[in-house]
Amino acid sequence: MHTGKRYTPIEFIKWTRRDIYWMILIASVPTTLYALGLTFLALPWQPIAIMGTSVAFIVGFKNNASYNRIWEARQIYGSIINNSRSFGYTLRDVLKGKQSETVKRMFYRHFAWLTALRFQLREARAWENMQQERFREYRQEHYEVPEWKSVLADELKHYLSEKDLHYVLSKKNRVTQLTAMQSDELSALRESGTINDFQWTQLQQSLVRLTDDQGRAERIKNFPYPRNFSSIATYLLLIFVVLAPFGLLNEFGTLGHGTFIEGNTIWFNIPFSAVVTWALHTLDTVGESSVNPFEGSANDVPITQISRTIEIDMREMLDERSIPDPIVPKNDIVL
Secondary structure, three states: OEOOOOOOHHHHHHHOHHHHHHHHHHHHHHHHHHHOOOHHHOOOHHHHHHHHHHHHHHHHHHHHHHHHHHHHHHHHHHHHHHHHHHHHHHHHHHOOOOOHHHHHHHHHHHHHHHHHHHHHHOOOOOOOOOOOHHHHHHHHHHOOOHHHHOOHHHHHOOOOOHHHHHHHHOOOOHHHHHHHHHHHHHHHHHHOOOOOHHHHHHHHHHHHHHHHHHHHHHHHHHOOOOHHHHHHHHHHHHHHHHHHHHHOHHHHHOOOOOOOOOOOHHHHHHHHHHHHHHHHHHHHHHHHHHOOOOOOOOOOOOHHHHHHHHHHHHHHHOOOOOOOOOOOOEOOEOO
């Protein structure tokens, strides 16, 4: 997540510089040929303008869908914050003075759940963008993805016993198994009479809500923006980028008729065409950079920071003195 006021123009230009080179090259070819006398290459601008309008609508739709996905992801983690806190203080108060070790063990198991969930959500998918050069370059210069710099097993060692750690790591979906272990321990507390049916129901409902949050996050992670919409946007945008310079040839070719710049205005077609096509292409790229809110990009939902915030809150519920530091932005980026 970017925590500054905005990305700077230099960042945007550097981020899209390869596209700019291509836009200039694509605009230069028809312009040069037109200047050499091949004026029949000029196309009427009206149909190209109609296509540009269509592309703008499609790109706008894609950006709106991308925003909805990232906003839903943030709502999911907002729910995880609330459900984690309510689970924590309910469990602490229900077992207060009875089994403090059990409370601590279940708290730490929840920290393990948060850790396993964020590692799972940061796993790469084929449709994600982080292996593209533009994203990789920006990441290397501005931030690191914590889940890519460590191993899940090493992180879980801080929260689980050796027996529980081996058991969890032997499972495919570690997050689900950690919740199942919490449920099993609550069931044992109920059978032993440590908690009554009402208390068990309250705590179990908290686990159900956390499981629902997990499922919603997994749905966004594992279901990409539909490939048919993404593909048609890419193809139409490509066609528009190629045709736009041809549609502006006559306009710039006749510009300045009767003045001292007559005959030279055709070269204005290169920068103007590049700017127009760059604008739409960059809008599409911005939408693509936000469509996967857990992929490790600078526009991700900050699940690592949120998980640390929850851990700090719950450790303070236990009155622990050794509290980890909050995660702060680096170069205005926080994950």
